Amino acid sequence: xxxxxxxxxxxxxxxxxxxxxxxxxxxxxxxxxxxxxxxxxxxxxxxxxxxxxxxxxxxxxxxxxxxxxxxxxxxxxxxxxxxxxxxxxxxxxxxxxxxxxxxxxxxxxxxxxxxxxxxxxxxxxxxxxxxxxxxxxxxxxxxxxxxxxxxxxxxxxxxxxxxxxxxxxxxxxxxxxxxxxxxxxxxxxxxxxxxxxxxxxxxxxxxxxxxxxxxxxxxxxxxxxxxxxxxxxxxxxxx
Amino acid sequence: xxxxxxxxxxxxxxxxxxxxxxxxxxxxxxxxxxxxxxxxxxxxxxxxxxxxxxxxxxxxxxxxxxxxxxxxxxxxxxxxxxxxxxxxxxxxxxxxxxxxxxxxxxxxxxxxxxxxxxxxxxxxxxxxxxxxxxxxxxxxxxxxxxxxxxxxxxxxxxxxxxxxxxxxxxxxxxxxxxxxxxxxxxxxxxxxxxxxxxxxxxxxxxxxxxxxxxxxxxxxxxxxxxxxxxxxxxxxxxx
DNA sequence: GCCCGGCCGTACGGAACCGGACCGACACGT
DNA sequence: ACGTGTCGGTCCGGTTCCGTACGGCCGGGC
Numbered sequence: 001x002x003x004x005x006x007x008x009x010x011x012x013x014x015x016x017x018x019x020x021x022x023x024x025x026x027x028x029x030x031x032x033x034x035x036x037x038x039x040x041x042x043x044x045x046x047x048x049x050x051x052x053x054x055x056x057x058x059x060x061x062x063x064x065x066x067x068x069x070x071x072x073x074x075x076x077x078x079x080x081x082x083x084x085x086x087x088x089x090x091x092x093x094x095x096x097x098x099x100x101x102x103x104x105x106x107x108x109x110x111x112x113x114x115x116x117x118x119x120x121x122x123x124x125x126x127x128x129x130x131x132x133x134x135x136x137x138x139x140x141x142x143x144x145x146x147x148x149x150x151x152x153x154x155x156x157x158x159x160x161x162x163x164x165x166x167x168x169x170x171x172x173x174x175x176x177x178x179x180x181x182x183x184x185x186x187x188x189x190x191x192x193x194x195x196x197x198x199x200x201x202x203x204x205x206x207x208x209x210x211x212x213x214x215x216x217x218x219x220x221x222x223x224x225x226x227x228x229x230x231x232x233x234x235x236x237x238x239x
Numbered sequence: 240x241x242x243x244x245x246x247x248x249x250x251x252x253x254x255x256x257x258x259x260x261x262x263x264x265x266x267x268x269x270x271x272x273x274x275x276x277x278x279x280x281x282x283x284x285x286x287x288x289x290x291x292x293x294x295x296x297x298x299x300x301x302x303x304x305x306x307x308x309x310x311x312x313x314x315x316x317x318x319x320x321x322x323x324x325x326x327x328x329x330x331x332x333x334x335x336x337x338x339x340x341x342x343x344x345x346x347x348x349x350x351x352x353x354x355x356x357x358x359x360x361x362x363x364x365x366x367x368x369x370x371x372x373x374x375x376x377x378x379x380x381x382x383x384x385x386x387x388x389x390x391x392x393x394x395x396x397x398x399x400x401x402x403x404x405x406x407x408x409x410x411x412x413x414x415x416x417x418x419x420x421x422x423x424x425x426x427x428x429x430x431x432x433x434x435x436x437x438x439x440x441x442x443x444x445x446x447x448x449x450x451x452x453x454x455x456x457x458x459x460x461x462x463x464x465x466x467x468x469x470x471x472x473x474x475x476x477x478x
Numbered sequence: 479g480c481c482c483g484g485c486c487g488t489a490c491g492g493a494a495c496c497g498g499a500c501c502g503a504c505a506c507g508t
Numbered sequence: 509a510c511g512t513g514t515c516g517g518t519c520c521g522g523t524t525c526c527g528t529a530c531g532g533c534c535g536g537g538c
Contacts, residue, residue: 064383067462072383089372090365091474095466096379126329132371133328139378140335144303144311147386148422151525174485183387185526190486206485206534223306227334235330390495414516424496429516445504445515 013054013107014080015131018237023121030117031107036060038172042083042098042106049094052084052114059102059165061181064095072146073181075138076101076158078165080236085132087111088118102162102171134235141224146183149222152192154182156221159202163211164229164239170210196220252293252346253319254370257476262360269356270346275299277411281322281337281345288333290349291323298341298404300420303334311385312420314377315340315397317404319475324371326353341401341410373474380463385422388461391431393421395460398441402450403468403478409449435459 011017016024036042036058043049045065053060055078062075062083074096077083083098083106092111109117118125145154158178162171175193179186193209196202201216202209211217218225250256255263275281275297282288284304292299294317301314301322313335316322322337322345331350348356357364384393397417401410414432418425432448435441440455441448450456457464 064379066383066387070387072387074379074382085375086372088368089375090369091372095376095470129327130329132375133325133330136324136328136371136375136378137334139375139382140303140313143313143378143382143385144305144422146382148305148309148311176485183383185528186486187488187527188525190488191525194487204486231334413514415514424498425516426497426518427495429518433517443516 011054011107012056012079013082014236014239015082015127016054016107018127020123023124026121027109027117027124028107030113031109033105034108036100036103036106038100038103040100042100043094043096045097046093046095048092049084049087049111051108051110052082052087053098053106053108054082055079055165056105056107057167058100058104058106059162059171060106061099061101063097063099063181065097070183071097071180072183074142075135076161076165077135078102080165080232080239081131081135082128084114085135087114088128088132101173101177102166104167130235134232137231137235138228141228145222145224149224151182151184151188152195153220153222155189155192156196156201156217157225158182159196159209159211160214160217160221160225161228163214163217169212170208172207173204173209174207250293250346251295251318252321253475253478254321254366255293255346257366259362262363265360266348266356266363267346269352270348272344273347275339275342275345277339277342279339281339282333282335284336285332285334287331288323288326288350290347291321291326291353292337292345292347293321294318294404295344295346296406297339297343297345298401298410299345300338300340302336302338302420304336309422310336310419311422313381314374315400315404316374317341319404319471319478320370320374321367323353324374326350327357327367327371340412340416341405343406369474373471376470376474377467380467384461384463388463390421390423390427391434392459392461394428394431395435395440395456396464397421398435398448398450399453399456399460399464400467402453402456408451409447411446412443412448413446 016027042053042060060077060083061073062077063071064074065071086094175189176186179189193202193204197204201213201220203212204210255266281292281299299316299322300312301316302310303313304310325333394417402408414428415425418428432441432443436443440452440459442451
């Protein structure tokens, strides 16, 4: 029987951290830690899923492609989640692209190994299904939010979600990419971000952004941030 | 051993129809058929789920409430699906409201009975989880679609989705309700619907709408309709 | 040192849609 | 026959955001 000292450091991923020791140990033995660079694509849109990923220190965007080259971010995944929900629900391909938006470490598990572990452990299935529900609620809120709330509010919401999933107060991000993810022009982001910066809520320069006043930012955001945040706290557990 | 003649008519619900005979028989014995009138609310937003519903001839909207009294439809459920996904994923409450948009029959199963049957049957779990993935893809596409596609295209898309889930070419629907579901003004719907009617794609009068030219409507819609339709065909099976 | 590419500020006409409002048409109950 | 409530057509000024464009700034490579 392995003691806790043989398990290595506790995982920073909240889903893994909530598992019982023996389930966790089995998984940790099969994980491959991978360093994900910015913009790395983990899953292509409509392609077969070859592995699932549990973020430890990275941040992943789930992006739906529209024809005409447009794209839209529908969800953000960090330590509170995993990439590969379709596999969990019985599909072998992802309709959305998974792209790294914050470089860092993730724990990788091949599709076949993931299926074996899912078959073996009830608590793993239960935990991950509850996460799937939380993610569904995130996408649901995003659907309702898009087009109804002002760009400035949605930008504030995105900054808060990224802050929850990033390592510190700062992260690499350009207006160009934010524009793609929020489905607006780059110039629109420049204006909205400029307003938030003048208000002292954020700061940024050449591809780097940081949160300066988190309570103020929460006030500037639409209610969607809080709704999704509470859903995660309830279904996955508080950070 | 009960023969097929004791099962009654085959269910029109596609999820139930795809189950093996013995699983189906067990469920049918516990279902309570209910007649759902227009605008009946099956699940309140953020309330506990007391039962799940499998539509036979009705059509249900899943609606996210926003503060300020706004609301937004994020999914539509008909014979291809069920109402009560959160229960399936391990949550006991629904973040969205479920409201009847097309009156008809649904098969009702209490939460406790549903949990028992889920524990008992692997094939039931598998089937319903695949549906949950299809529904997630619908919500995902809706999130991407909102705000990026023109109202006229989104309206065409909604008409097609409703057509797939309605009994015939016509259904009761007012501009007022369409406006709420698509998150626009009632006057906006009147203009867009007027355009579609002038083009000969739909017809309507005082709370009744009907599809007049389905291929034409598919052409007028954004690609989101086809994307979601194919996802359902792949994950739930063709109608 | 100079050029080039990535990144951000800004501007302007126009499209889509909002918020509010008014009116006519129809259905229904009395 | 009449009032009442629902439904849909239309109009107006105003706002958000688009599409496009130009220019400035910074960092890195030759």
